[in-house]
Amino acid sequence: MSTCLKDNQQKPEEQVLESLPLLQAYLECSDELQAHAREMIKIIQNPEIDEDDRFSALATLAEILFPDPHTGHLGMDLEESEAGSVEQNEESRRTQEEMDREEATFAEQLRIHLEKSGITQTELAAKIGVGQSAIAMMLQRNCRPQRRTVLKLASALGVSPNDLWPGFTG
């Protein structure tokens, strides 16, 4: 595939100079990553491609060419990334706090209604088609349930979804 230089006033050698960091980054990649980079370029340049797929290819290509210096040798931990965004951003902090409150309220309501029902966590898990660990995690506020899960739990416990999750919208 040939690539034409931009058709503007810039001299070809100037355009090449501008592209040198990209070329350098590409050359520094392993053969394996270079092959993947070429695949991503084909996707990006395909005019018929879905825009979400194009962005995915672009983001992947950028990550191939330019490793994040903050990644370090441990990579980025999802939980730490969430905590980091809370420290940087007031909106993130408020959002996460609201979500934590929702999950805490749900966990408490689940505990109350589970006790009232007289069935065990294992029995409840079997009724809604999950493992017992899922129920335990929800009670420990380590599992934000899907809406479908809230509906199933409510049905299994004989309560309304709002009893478990105030303001529930199905």
Next chain:
Amino acid sequence: MALTGTHFVKHLKSAMQEAKRLWPHAKHFFEVHRHALKLRNWGVRHINENAGSVLDLNYESIKALPGEGIYELRVDDEIGGRSNIRINFLVTDSSWKPRNWVPPMPVIWLLATLQKKRQEWTAENIKAFKAKKALVKVRFYS
């Protein structure tokens, strides 16, 4: 790193960028990733051959990538107006040795959070998943 569950959940930068583009609202973005964090419990998942469930989410291996250790976690909720949400992740081969570090728990790698728009992933999706897997291997493992 908090030692919750059986696995750490790490992510590629591109996975975050893709998610932020699809879910620019903080609430939706965090909601998707709270579901992704359920992968911390990969070690206590319910298994059914190449499919199963992690807590209240179902997963299956990506059919077009047999034996690659790449799976899709299905989120049934509609979040931020988007449905058919998939959290694609990599379970590394046991032969991969972490480079320069020994984590106290095994690691699951979040490759992408996206909408699945068709019954099967497109050829472009598959190429991107393979590229992401290669990124993880080359950058973090020997």
